[in-house]
Amino acid sequence: MNKKRHSLKDIARELNVSVTTVSFVLNGKGKEKKISDEVIKKIQDYTRKINYRPNLVAQSLRTGKTKILVFMVEDISNYFFSKIARIIEDIAYKEDYKVLFCSNENNDDRSRELINLFYERQVDGFIIIPSPGIKDSIQMLINNNIPVVLFDRYFDDLDTNYVVIDNENSTHHGTQHLLSRGYRNIGFITIDVDQIQMKGRLDGYLNAITENKLKSYVLKIPYSETGSKNGKKQIQQFLQKNPDLDAVFFSTNYLTQIGLEVLREDHPRKLQEMGIITFDDNDLFKIYSPSISAVAQPLKKIGKELMKIMMEMLQTDKGIKSTRHVVLDTKLIPRDSSLPKEEKLMHS
Amino acid sequence: MNKKRHSLKDIARELNVSVTTVSFVLNGKGKEKKISDEVIKKIQDYTRKINYRPNLVAQSLRTGKTKILVFMVEDISNYFFSKIARIIEDIAYKEDYKVLFCSNENNDDRSRELINLFYERQVDGFIIIPSPGIKDSIQMLINNNIPVVLFDRYFDDLDTNYVVIDNENSTHHGTQHLLSRGYRNIGFITIDVDQIQMKGRLDGYLNAITENKLKSYVLKIPYSETGSKNGKKQIQQFLQKNPDLDAVFFSTNYLTQIGLEVLREDHPRKLQEMGIITFDDNDLFKIYSPSISAVAQPLKKIGKELMKIMMEMLQTDKGIKSTRHVVLDTKLIPRDSSLPKEEKLMHS
Numbered sequence: 001m002n003k004k005r006h007s008l009k010d011i012a013r014e015l016n017v018s019v020t021t022v023s024f025v026l027n028g029k030g031k032e033k034k035i036s037d038e039v040i041k042k043i044q045d046y047t048r049k050i051n052y053r054p055n056l057v058a059q060s061l062r063t064g065k066t067k068i069l070v071f072m073v074e075d076i077s078n079y080f081f082s083k084i085a086r087i088i089e090d091i092a093y094k095e096d097y098k099v100l101f102c103s104n105e106n107n108d109d110r111s112r113e114l115i116n117l118f119y120e121r122q123v124d125g126f127i128i129i130p131s132p133g134i135k136d137s138i139q140m141l142i143n144n145n146i147p148v149v150l151f152d153r154y155f156d157d158l159d160t161n162y163v164v165i166d167n168e169n170s171t172h173h174g175t176q177h178l179l180s181r182g183y184r185n186i187g188f189i190t191i192d193v194d195q196i197q198m199k200g201r202l203d204g205y206l207n208a209i210t211e212n213k214l215k216s217y218v219l220k221i222p223y224s225e226t227g228s229k230n231g232k233k234q235i236q237q238f239l240q241k242n243p244d245l246d247a248v249f250f251s252t253n254y255l256t257q258i259g260l261e262v263l264r265e266d267h268p269r270k271l272q273e274m275g276i277i278t279f280d281d282n283d284l285f286k287i288y289s290p291s292i293s294a295v296a297q298p299l300k301k302i303g304k305e306l307m308k309i310m311m312e313m314l315q316t317d318k319g320i321k322s323t324r325h326v327v328l329d330t331k332l333i334p335r336d337s338s339l340p341k342e343e344k345l346m347h348s
Numbered sequence: 349m350n351k352k353r354h355s356l357k358d359i360a361r362e363l364n365v366s367v368t369t370v371s372f373v374l375n376g377k378g379k380e381k382k383i384s385d386e387v388i389k390k391i392q393d394y395t396r397k398i399n400y401r402p403n404l405v406a407q408s409l410r411t412g413k414t415k416i417l418v419f420m421v422e423d424i425s426n427y428f429f430s431k432i433a434r435i436i437e438d439i440a441y442k443e444d445y446k447v448l449f450c451s452n453e454n455n456d457d458r459s460r461e462l463i464n465l466f467y468e469r470q471v472d473g474f475i476i477i478p479s480p481g482i483k484d485s486i487q488m489l490i491n492n493n494i495p496v497v498l499f500d501r502y503f504d505d506l507d508t509n510y511v512v513i514d515n516e517n518s519t520h521h522g523t524q525h526l527l528s529r530g531y532r533n534i535g536f537i538t539i540d541v542d543q544i545q546m547k548g549r550l551d552g553y554l555n556a557i558t559e560n561k562l563k564s565y566v567l568k569i570p571y572s573e574t575g576s577k578n579g580k581k582q583i584q585q586f587l588q589k590n591p592d593l594d595a596v597f598f599s600t601n602y603l604t605q606i607g608l609e610v611l612r613e614d615h616p617r618k619l620q621e622m623g624i625i626t627f628d629d630n631d632l633f634k635i636y637s638p639s640i641s642a643v644a645q646p647l648k649k650i651g652k653e654l655m656k657i658m659m660e661m662l663q664t665d666k667g668i669k670s671t672r673h674v675v676l677d678t679k680l681i682p683r684d685s686s687l688p689k690e691e692k693l694m695h696s
Contacts, residue, residue, distance in 0.1 A: 068448070076424075076449075077434035086425035089451060098465070100416070100448050101424075103437060117446070261635045284632040287609045 006052050015042055026052075068123045069310065071099050072114060074106045074131075079253055079282050080297065081129075084151075087303030088127065095311055097124070106193070106223050108133040119146065125310050127151065132195050147313035149306050149324075153197040161313075163305045163326040165297055167200030168207070170330040174249060174277045174295045175208035177332055182341035183247035183275040184214060189235060189259060190251035192220035201251045201279060217242050226254055235262045239270070246341060247275030253282050256292065273344055276337035290336035298328050354400050363390055374400075416471045417658065419447050420462060422454045422479075427601055427630050428645065429477075432499075435651030436475065443659055445472070454541070454571050456481040467494065473658050475499065480543050495661035497654050497672075501545040509661075511653045511674040513645055515548030516555070518678040522597060522625045522643045523556035525680055530689035531595035531623040532562060537583060537607060538599035540568035549599045549627060565590050574602055583610045587618070594689060595623030601630050604640065621692055624685035638684035646676050 008026075012019045022043055024033045030040040046052075071088055073081040089099050100123065104111040111131040118126070119140075125147035130138060135155045141148045142160065154162040171188075178186050188205045191198050202218065209216045219238040225231040235258055239245065250256040256278035263271040271290075278285060281296035305326045356374075360367045370391055372381045378388040394400075419436055421429040437447050448471065452459040459479040466474070467488075473495035478486060483503045489496045490508065502510040519536075526534050536553045539546050550566070557564045567586040573579040583606055587593065598604040604626035611619040619638075626633060629644035653674045 075434065076437065077430045079427075082425040082430040082433075085430075085449070086423065086451060089424065089449070093450075098448055098450070098469075100446055101433070101437070102441075102446070103434060121446075257631055257635070264635050264637070282632070283605055284630070284636070287605070287612050288632070288635075289612070289637040 006047075006050055011043070011047065011050075011052065015046055017043070066122055066124055067096060068098050068100055068121075069125045069127060070114075070118045070123050071101045072104055072111070072126065072128045073101070074129055075103045076101050077103075080280050080299075083299050084303050084306075087300055088307060091303060091307040095307075097314075104129070104131050106131045112137050115141065119144070124314055125149075127306050127310060129153065130155070132193060147310060149309050149313075151302065151306055153195050156196065159323050161309050161324045163302055163309070163328070164197065165302075165328045165330050167197050168204040170295045170332075171201045171204030171249065171251070171279065172208045173204075173330075173332055174279070174293075175205050177293070177334065178247045178249065178275045178277060178338060179208065179212055179214075181275060181338055183338075185217065185242075185244050185246050186214070186275070187217040187219065187238065187242060187245045187248040188251065189219045189221070189238065189248060189255050191226070191255070192222045198251065205249060217245060221255070226258065232258050232262060235259055236266060239263075239267065245274070247277075247338075250276075250278045253278060253280035253285075256280075256282075256285070260288070260292070272347075274337075275341065275344075281333060286333075286335065290339075293335045293338040294333045296331045296333050298331065301328055354395075354398055359391070359395065359398075359400065363394055365391070414470055414472055415444060416446050416448055416469075417473045417475060418462075418466045418471050419449045420452055420459070420474065420476045421449070422477055423451045424449050425451075428628050428647075431647050432651050432654075435648055436655060439651060439655040443655075445662075452477070452479050454479045460485050463489065467492070472662060473497075475654050475658060477501065478503070480541060495658060497657050497661075499650065499654055501543050504544065507671050509657050509672045511650055511657070511676070512545065513650075513676045513678050515545050516552040518643045518680075519549045519552030519597065519599070519627065520556045521552075521678075521680055522627070522641075523553050525641070525682065526595045526597065526623045526625060526686060527556065527560055527562075529623060529686055531686075533565065533590075533592050533594050534562070534623070535565040535567065535586065535590060535593045535596040536599065537567045537569070537586065537596060537603050539574070539603070540570045546599065553597060565593060569603070574606065580606050580610060583607055584614060587611075587615065593622070595625075595686075598624075598626045601626060601628035601633075604628075604630075604633070608636070608640070620695075622685075623689065623692075629681060634681075634683065636685075638687075641683045641686035642681045644679045644681050646679065649676055 008019050008022050012022045017039060021035055021039065024030055024035060025040050025043040026047065069092055071085055073085070076082055076085060085101055092099050100118065102114050104114060108131045111134045115126070115134070115137045126141060127149050128138070129152045130150055135158050138148060138150070138155070138158060138160060148160065150160050150162040152164060154160060154164060175186060186209065188202065190202055206216055219234060221231050221234050239262065248259065250259050277293045277295065279295045281294040285292035285294055305328070309324050356367050356370050360370045365387060369383055369387065372378055372383060373388050373391040374395065417440055419433055421433070424430055424433060433449055440447050448466065450462050452462060456479045459482045463474070463482070463485045474489060475497050476486070477500045478498055483506050486496060486498070486503070486506060486508060496508065498508050498510040500512060502508060502512060523534060534557065536550065538550055554564055567582060569579050569582050587610065596607065598607050625641045625643065627643045629642040633640035633642055653676070657672050
């Protein structure tokens with residue numbers, strides 16, 4: 001049952017021509033290489049008859065290209081990452097590239113192992129959300145002239161291509177929005193991690209609070225606990241310990257999900273009365289009751305910019321001389337959860 | 349900057365040993381092949397010094413294995429598919445396989461093109477949600493002895509491995525649940541496609557309705573319109589044309605999302621009063637107001653069964669003699685959206 005693949009050699013032997021001739025014809029270079037129409041037709045007819053398929057693995061070995069890109073994120077099943085994955089897949093498809101996805105769980109060991117594995121497999125390029133401590137692995141790729149673009153975050157002291165958003169400005173803007181709607185005691189629930197994007201989000205919030213001479217309320221949850229009951233418990237305790245909070249800003253979409261669950265179960269009244277903003281939008285936030293105001297990342301733009309840089313690198317053999325740094329704006333989408341405080345209290 | 353890779357030949361030349369000797373040592377067969385400890389150490393020290401990495405593409409060509417699986421779904425950014433993707437990725441990772449994902453949009457041309465492409469790339473196996481008309485492509489893979497497992501649906505007259513759920517029983521059970529809670533005019537909103545899983549879901553609903561001598565209300569929306577305004581419009585019109593509906597069953601999670609949006613915008617009262625059930629759960633459905641009752645697919649079990657069959661095929665060179673058919677049960681999760689009709693009307 002195991003059909004043997006036909007090699008160029010087999011075809012050449014069968015038709016009594018050279019391997020080079022077969023190769024030229026199959027690559028559409030028959031005329032250019034002055035091979036006779038008769039021989040071209042003979043080779044084309046035969047390969048059609050045997051349903052010949054080129055061995056692309058062998059081709060990869062010759063060209064050094066695999067036409068495969070790696071897309072490494074924290075968790076492919078997260079809304080934000082899976083949406084970007086789809087956008088990248090669609091662009092890659094049009095450019096004749098395929099995408100391997102993997103989830104690094106924001107874990108350094110797993111990230112390093114995956115990068116090494118794919119490096120050995122000679123994929124053509126990497127689009128990576130780096131975990132906190134893998135600067136060395138990224139440096140290794142760059143040293144080996146492998147196209148790599150980081151996104152969502154980068155390393156301050158490593159000169160790489162990256163596509164990020166202006167996190168600090170985004171949360172500053174979001175916090176100002178809550179302040180302008182009459183909220184004064186605004187909590188910020190975020191991830192306890194020493195990464196540039198989360199620092200930016202926290203700074204934006206803290207600056208807005210300080211500028212307005214208000215008190216800050218910050219809860220930091222370890223990333224590893226966001227999927228567990230412990231993460232939920234920490235939000236419960238934070239809300240209990242700070243009964244004067246009149247608004248809360250969640251710094252990621254999965255934190256918002258946990259927060260909404262806690263509010264819904266323990267504080268249904270607060271769910272209606274508090275000001276709520278989420279970082280990262282989700283289709284379901286807009287149909288939630290109340291609909292949840294969001295700082296939305298420009299998903300399409302992020303995907304397009306990532307692939308633009310990647311394709312540029314792939315198409316220039318010598319690599320790009322200077323690295324590209326793209327910083328995109330987010331969009332504040334006000335919904336019912338951040339209606340003016342007075343209006344909310346009147347209705348609830 | 350472009351570092352040259354070291355080949356086995358380079359190493360052999362440098363150390364003045366044969367390529368075979370280098371190969372045996374690097375594959376941990378030095379002792380077995382009676383190579384002297386001195387030579388083993390010399391080779392190991394040198395490859396460590398030059399940071400030698402095996403060329404896995406060349407290895408693939410020798411072994412015919414790429415250690416890559418393809419996971420093809422309708423849309424990787426859909427909640428259900430991205431969750432299964434993650435489960436499959438985690439299992440594959442432990443078995444030293446990597447996963448290439450792709451979205452076929454339930455489109456035959458795109459599916460065929462992707463299958464051909466990956467077949468040429470010699471991936472080791474395929475896990476596929478087939479679009480309606482690609483029986484021939486699946487047959488081609490089977491004829492060529494490529495491990496393939498279908499999921500979510502299969503072809504009646506093609507003997508393949510598959511992992512599916514009992515769709516008919518699931519919607520029958522869900523419809524019975526609504527009936528037991530006092531709803532009588534139950535609508536069924538589904539996809540207009542001639543595929544076994546959607547036929548099963550529709551049949552389960554229709555059987556429950558017929559058994560109870562009630563009237564059926566069915567809306568079929570073309571898959572291609574579910575992402576557009578037109579899909580939303582059809583649900584709006586369906587609800588307007590059938591004002592006596594007291595419950596609605598959505599046959600997929602993306603239809604539920606559109607439906608909730610329509611109800612929320614146009615019929616906020618109905619959103620609270622109607623009985624609602626969704627096929628496919630979503631984390632956000634449980635924190636929605638009202639929380640949405642769901643027929644939940646066993647995501648982990650589906651992923652595990654798919655990979656169990658796949659690994660079995662990959663580990664048996666000759667392929668499995670008989671095909672595996674796995675049919676899993678779903679779980680009905682009653683939530684507030686299907687509370688007894690009377691109770692709902694009292695509270696609203």
